[in-house]
Each structure stands twice: as structure tokens, then as C-alpha cells.
Amino acid sequence: MSDRPEMFEGVEEIWLDGEFVDFEDAQVHLLTHALHYGTGVFEGVRCYDTDNGPAIFRWEEHLERLFDSAKVYDIDIPFSREELTEATVELIDREGLASCYIRPIAFYGYGPLGLNPSESPVQVGLAAWPWGAYLGEDALENGVDVAISSWRKYSSSQIPTNAKTTGTYVNSVLASLEATGNGYTEAIVLNKEGNVAEGPGENLFLVRDGEIFTTGLAESILDGITRQSVITIAEETGYTVHDDATISRGELYTADELFFTGTAAEVTPIRSVDDNQIGQGTKGPVTDEIQTAFFDLIETGDREEWFRYV
Ligand code: PPE
Numbered sequence: 001m002s003d004r005p006e007m008f009e010g011v012e013e014i015w016l017d018g019e020f021v022d023f024e025d026a027q028v029h030l031l032t033h034a035l036h037y038g039t040g041v042f043e044g045v046r047c048y049d050t051d052n053g054p055a056i057f058r059w060e061e062h063l064e065r066l067f068d069s070a071k072v073y074d075i076d077i078p079f080s081r082e083e084l085t086e087a088t089v090e091l092i093d094r095e096g097l098a099s100c101y102i103r104p105i106a107f108y109g110y111g112p113l114g115l116n117p118s119e120s121p122v123q124v125g126l127a128a129w130p131w132g133a134y135l136g137e138d139a140l141e142n143g144v145d146v147a148i149s150s151w152r153k154y155s156s157s158q159i160p161t162n163a164k165t166t167g168t169y170v171n172s173v174l175a176s177l178e179a180t181g182n183g184y185t186e187a188i189v190l191n192k193e194g195n196v197a198e199g200p201g202e203n204l205f206l207v208r209d210g211e212i213f214t215t216g217l218a219e220s221i222l223d224g225i226t227r228q229s230v231i232t233i234a235e236e237t238g239y240t241v242h243d244d245a246t247i248s249r250g251e252l253y254t255a256d257e258l259f260f261t262g263t264a265a266e267v268t269p270i271r272s273v274d275d276n277q278i279g280q281g282t283k284g285p286v287t288d289e290i291q292t293a294f295f296d297l298i299e300t301g302d303r304e305e306w307f308r309y310v
Pocket residue numbers: 043044045172198199200201202203221222223224225226227261262263264265
């Protein structure tokens with residue numbers, strides 16, 4: 001208990017393969033296929049304490065993406081969407097959490113080694129814990145300093161970028177290690193063509209002359225659910241959103257504003273790229289408006305179809 005990471009302190013149970021088990025008992029075998037070959041798919045979801053009570057934000061869309069990711073690797077999830085929903089709701093309830101981060105994962109478990117996973121059983125887990133501001137408390141207000149990674153994002157002709165696969169996150173880990181090692185908070189990763197893809201765990205938005213741009217799905221990005229939500233919110237706020245943009249490295253430097261979106265990162269302003277100040281070097285006005293609209297929506301739970309109440 002004492003050597004647990006701080007973020008997991010107080011977590012009592014994890015749901016694993018159909019059962020609630022004690023936190024310490026949520027274990028897998030050393031010869032788990034996914035440990036060796038990265039053959040797992042996962043999600044990151046947030047539950048928010050809205051005015052109408054705790055609610056999971058865009059649960060259906062996350063579940064959809066989990067099953068889509070699984071399909072790519074022939075991972076046959078042995079639970080229905082309803083069963084996973086019930087288990088998640090019950091887990092949040094048992095843990096007594098009002099707002100939390102939820103991590104569903106499905107992976108090839110312990111079976112014969114060798115690349116073909118078809119003889120390995122599919123295991124499924126759900127964990128939930130409180131997770132505050134992903135890039136630090138100050139980040140949401142004042143923005144983060146980021147650096148372009150020297151690592152490129154793999155292209156969708158090499159590994160599907162629309163699937164959220166455990167193994168592919170080594171690319172993000174490398175970018176993140178490099179950026180933080182050099183004193184930056186986060187990285188921006190370019191794609192094979194040298195244009196902007198995304199952050200290691202975030203999508204990227206750019207503001208120029210009052211219009212909003214975000215990299216298109218063909219730029220080797222994960223189709224972020226926060227990205228989709230922010231596009232909708234921005235359009236409804238009255239902005240023109242170009243959601244199919246190709247953004248060059250130079251355009252980042254001269255942007256009026258930049259921000260990240262993601263389940264963990266929410267809406268995080270970027271205040272510098274490679275030590276070039278963006279805008280006034282703090283949260284810009286458009287970013288502020290979108291971020292405020294995003295958090296207002298989450299507080300009020302106003303758009304019913306985006307919330308699954310616990
Ligand atoms: N791109 C990547 C590569 C990515 O990992 C995420 C989520 C996004 C974009 C945004 O997607 P969405 O959450 O659907 O808006 N990154 C997850 C993992 C973060 C982590 O450190 O773990 C997340 O935000 O949950």
C-alpha cells in the first residue's frame with residue numbers, strides 16, 4: 001500500500017475479466033502476450049461531477065472506439081457494451097468517486113508466445129481513479145511550453161492511427177521523454193511528411209485570424225473524442241472550424257493561439273513552441289472562450305446525449 005503511486009492511493013478495487021478484485025490482486029502473468037508485443041487496446045475516459053450528479057463524458061463514443069480498436073487486432077472482447085457499461089458504473093459507485101478518470105483495457109493475455117495471438121485469451125480490465133489536470137495545475141490557466149519532437153509519428157500505412165493500441169504508445173513515450181528531458185512540459189509530434197500530427201496524448205488546435213484549425217484524420221492522428229467535442233462547441237460558439245487542416249511546423253510558430261485537447265489534457269493552452277512565444281505567451285482569448293464553454297458544459301451536463309449518469 002505504501003509504495004503505491006500517489007494517484008492510486010485510496011483505490012480499492014479493479015474490475016478484471018468480469019469480477020471486482022482487490023487493487024493488489026489485479027495481476028497478469030509475465031508471459032502475457034500484450035506485455036511482449038503490445039497487443040492491447042485501451043481508452044481514457046473522464047467522469048465528471050456535474051450539476052446533475054456524476055456522469056461519464058461521451059461514454060458511448062469511447063466504447064465505440066474501444067471496440068473499433070479491438071477489431072483491428074481481432075481482439076474479440078468477451079463482454080457486451082452493456083456489461084462493460086454496467087461494470088464501469090458499478091466500479092465508480094463502489095469506489096465512491098464523483099469525478100475520476102476511467103481506464104478500460106482489452107488485451108491478449110497469457111497464452112503461447114509468438115506473434116500470432118489467436119491462441120491467447122482476451123482479458124479485459126477497468127480501473128478508475130481521481131486524476132486532476134494532466135499537464136499540471138498551472139497548465140489549464142497559463143499554458144504549457146512545448147517542443148517539436150525529433151521522433152516522427154508513425155503513419156497509418158505502418159500502424160493504424162485510428163486504433164488506440166497499447167504498443168504504439170512507445171512513440172508517445174519517446175516524444176514525452178525527450179520533451180521533458182529538455183525541460184519542456186510536452187511535445188508536438190510531426191508526421192512522416194513533416195507536418196503536424198498531434199501531441200503524445202493530445203490533439204492540437206490552432207487559431208489564426210479568428211478561425212480555428214485542427215489537423216485532419218489523414219495526418220496520422222488519433223480521432224480524439226475531445227477533439228470532436230471541441231469542434232462542435234467551437235462551431236456552436238460561432239467559429240469557423242477547419243477540421244481537415246494540414247499544419248506545417250512554421251505555422252505553429254506564427255499562430256495566434258494554440259491549444260491541446262484530450263480526455264486527460266481537456267483543453268490546455270500552449271504558450272510556446274520551441275521557445276517561440278505564441279500570442280501573448282499565455283492563454284489566448286479564443287482558447288479561453290472554448291475552454292470556458294467546454295468546462296461550462298461539463299459542469300451543467302447540458303448536452304444530455306454526451307453524458308452517461310452514474
Ligand atoms: N492523441 C493521442 C495520441 C492520445 O493518446 C489522445 C488521448 C488524444 C489524441 C485525445 O483523444 P481523446 O482523449 O479521445 O480526446 N490520450 C489519452 C491517454 C493519456 C495518457 O497519458 O494515458 C487520454 O487523454 O486519456
